[in-house]
Amino acid sequence: MNTGIISYSLGSLRYYLTSSQKYKAGWMFALVLISSFLDVFGLAALVPVMMVAAEPGGVQKSKYFSPLYQFLDFQSEKNFLLFLMAAIFLFFLFKNLFTTWVNYLQTKFTADIGLKIIDGQLTKYLDLSFWKFNDTGSSNLMNAALQVPGVYVSGVLRPLFVFFSEVAVVVVIVLSIIIYKPLLLAILGVVLVPTTLLMYRALRTRTQVIGHRINALRPVSFSILNDLFVGFVELKLAHKQDAYRRKLLTNQEELQKLDAEAYLYSMLPIKMIEMVAILGVLTIFVYALFFAQNAADLIALVGLFAAAAYRLMPSVNRMLQSLFQIKQAQYTIEIIGSDREGDFYSPTHPTQLPLTFERSLTFNNISYTFPGATKRTLKDIELTIRKGEKIGFIGSSGSGKTTLMNTLLRFYVEQSGDILVDGAPLKPEHLLAWYKIIGYVKQDTFLMEASIQDNITLGDAEVDQERLRYAIEQASLTSFVQNLPEGVHTHIGERGSKLSGGQRQRIGIARALYKRTEVLVLDEATSALDNETEREVNEAINKLSQTDITILIIAHRITTLRECDRIYELSQGEVIAVHQYHDLVRQLVQQ
Numbered sequence: 209m210n211t212g213i214i215s216y217s218l219g220s221l222r223y224y225l226t227s228s229q230k231y232k233a234g235w236m237f238a239l240v241l242i243s244s245f246l247d248v249f250g251l252a253a254l255v256p257v258m259m260v261a262a263e264p265g266g267v268q269k270s271k272y273f274s275p276l277y278q279f280l281d282f283q284s285e286k287n288f289l290l291f292l293m294a295a296i297f298l299f300f301l302f303k304n305l306f307t308t309w310v311n312y313l314q315t316k317f318t319a320d321i322g323l324k325i326i327d328g329q330l331t332k333y334l335d336l337s338f339w340k341f342n343d344t345g346s347s348n349l350m351n352a353a354l355q356v357p358g359v360y361v362s363g364v365l366r367p368l369f370v371f372f373s374e375v376a377v378v379v380v381i382v383l384s385i386i387i388y389k390p391l392l393l394a395i396l397g398v399v400l401v402p403t404t405l406l407m408y409r410a411l412r413t414r415t416q417v418i419g420h421r422i423n424a425l426r427p428v429s430f431s432i433l434n435d436l437f438v439g440f441v442e443l444k445l446a447h448k449q450d451a452y453r454r455k456l457l458t459n460q461e462e463l464q465k466l467d468a469e470a471y472l473y474s475m476l477p478i479k480m481i482e483m484v485a486i487l488g489v490l491t492i493f494v495y496a497l498f499f500a501q502n503a504a505d506l507i508a509l510v511g512l513f514a515a516a517a518y519r520l521m522p523s524v525n526r527m528l529q530s531l532f533q534i535k536q537a538q539y540t541i542e543i544i545g546s547d548r549e550g551d552f553y554s555p556t557h558p559t560q561l562p563l564t565f566e567r568s569l570t571f572n573n574i575s576y577t578f579p580g581a582t583k584r585t586l587k588d589i590e591l592t593i594r595k596g597e598k599i600g601f602i603g604s605s606g607s608g609k610t611t612l613m614n615t616l617l618r619f620y621v622e623q624s625g626d627i628l629v630d631g632a633p634l635k636p637e638h639l640l641a642w643y644k645i646i647g648y649v650k651q652d653t654f655l656m657e658a659s660i661q662d663n664i665t666l667g668d669a670e671v672d673q674e675r676l677r678y679a680i681e682q683a684s685l686t687s688f689v690q691n692l693p694e695g696v697h698t699h700i701g702e703r704g705s706k707l708s709g710g711q712r713q714r715i716g717i718a719r720a721l722y723k724r725t726e727v728l729v730l731d732e733a734t735s736a737l738d739n740e741t742e743r744e745v746n747e748a749i750n751k752l753s754q755t756d757i758t759i760l761i762i763a764h765r766i767t768t769l770r771e772c773d774r775i776y777e778l779s780q781g782e783v784i785a786v787h788q789y790h791d792l793v794r795q796l797v798q799q
């Protein structure tokens with residue numbers, strides 16, 4: 209048939225099978241083949257038994273059963289037939305128990321591989337560089353991490369097993385026919401092989417296209433759904449929910465049409481093969497009636513042809529169906545096997561070294577250009593911060609403040625220059641140690657649908673209560689937490705929906721303090737916070753100023769920077785000025 213797609217899918221397995229699993233896969237295939245043989249043999253054995261049972265004295269005449277009858281020393285044909293029936297029943301019982309066991313092993317085996325692939329996909333995507341991660345988008349990543357492995361198991365692995373077991377069935381039948389009546393094989397070959405091949409060729413490309421298209425559409429639905437629910441408030445106020453709903457439905461409509469088309473294609477082969485087979489039977493029949501010398505022989509041949517075709521058809525059909533399924537799911541092989549290595553991956557360096565921060569932090573001539581961009585976003589940034597200092601960063605939107613902090617957090621790696629910690633360059637080997645030292649409170653702090661405690665400790669199983677109290681106190685959350693009915697165990701709603709903007713940021717600050725952050729990067733919310741929220745956040749920042757934590761604040765409101773030792777002003781990726789808070793306030797007043 210088509211060895212391309214089969215060897216391609218078999219090849220894809222090598223990524224995920226350990227050598228013991230490969231050995232197991234070999235065994236699984238052997239067991240599946242035995243099941244197929246038992247299936248064919250069971251049906252084939254039934255026919256002669258029924259034939260001798262139908263004819264009085266048939267057992268004695270039969271060249272197969274008469275020796276057995278003699279050997280087992282039966283005295284009555286009826287008893288022998290009862291014995292045969294019991295044997296057939298026991299055989300079917302055994303066969304079905306055996307095939308159920310094989311099915312169970314097979315599902316367990318494929319599920320194990322499925323899990324391994326999910327793990328592999330997750331590891332791959334968690335190693336994505338931050339830029340590529342943002343560029344790919346969460347809907348695509350969710351699809352590729354969970355949905356794609358699922359489709360791979362049901363659309364590639366399982367059909368592969370089906371394909372090989374049906375090949376085994378077909379081979380057994382074909383071999384028996386070769387031995388019994390080679391002419392019949394020739395007729396079957398002439399009629400069935402071209403039809404099957406033609407059909408496969410006609411449908412395979414379209415099936416593959418459908419698979420790719422479905423894979424492209426699925427993340428779109430996730431993404432719209434995500435917008436619809438995350439943007440619940442904004443979209444409702446803008447009266448846009450309906451437009452998004454329609455967008456989602458249009459996408460789903462195309463998906464369902466494709467699903468329906470794929471389903472239709474899976475039903476077509478059996479119908480086409482049946483049509484061709486019946487055409488074959490009728491042609492031989494007509495030939496026998498009008499032209500053949502020995503019509504009786506030919507009509508017997510027609511009967512045999514019909515019987516063989518009848519048994520072969522479902523197998524050939526399942527072979528074709530599994531090929532189409534694999535074609536449709538071919539994209540999963542491409543996705544799972546894609547981008548295993550390359551620029552977009554930055555896995556943690558295998559050797560990790562310790563790191564301490566005692567004196568200073570330096571941006572030493574840092575330049576950074578985004579992939580595909582022509583202009584540098586950061587241009588030769590040169591500045592030093594001493595341990596314990598509070599430093600502010602200001603500048604118009606797009607001036608590069610967040611990008612600069614992202615290089616410090618190692619989410620972006622500068623193309624030239626270095627980050628120096630106590631004078632020594634920060635290397636990939638220091639990443640884990642550096643992550644222990646540095647903390648980040650983003651504008652939109654990541655919050656989970658969990659308790660305050662879990663949000664601060666990020667789900668620590670063993671919470672250091674003393675540290676938790678300290679973090680809550682330093683983040684100015686004590687009175688807020690004390691007034692809650694369940695204290696730190698109070699749940700905060702989806703993405704912290706039960707908290708105010710200021711409280712959310714302070715949870716972020718408490719989180720950084722809980723993990724004993726020594727360098728804290730604070731990206732102040734750009735949205736116009738109300739005075740109360742601003743006061744809450746500033747209170748927390750001022751309290752932090754009393755500690756020896758080194759703080760870097762990206763600020764949009766000047767009042768946030770009151771406690772800062774210095775304030776750097778950025779413009780188009782360059783440091784254009786260094787200010788003192790009071791000078792800056794004076795300048796602004798004069799303007």
Ligand SMILES: Nc1ncnc2c1ncn2[C@@H]1O[C@H](COP(=O)(O)OP(=O)(O)OP(=O)(O)O)[C@@H](O)[C@H]1O
Nearest residue numbers: 339342578585603604605606607608609610611612
């Ligand atoms: N992932 C990205 N890919 C390409 N360009 C980017 C990416 N992220 C940011 N930029 C560009 O880099 C420049 C600096 O962005 P950055 O977010 O650092 O500015 P910012 O000063 O923090 O702005 P804001 O105050 O609005 O947060 C902008 O021109 C922005 O368009």
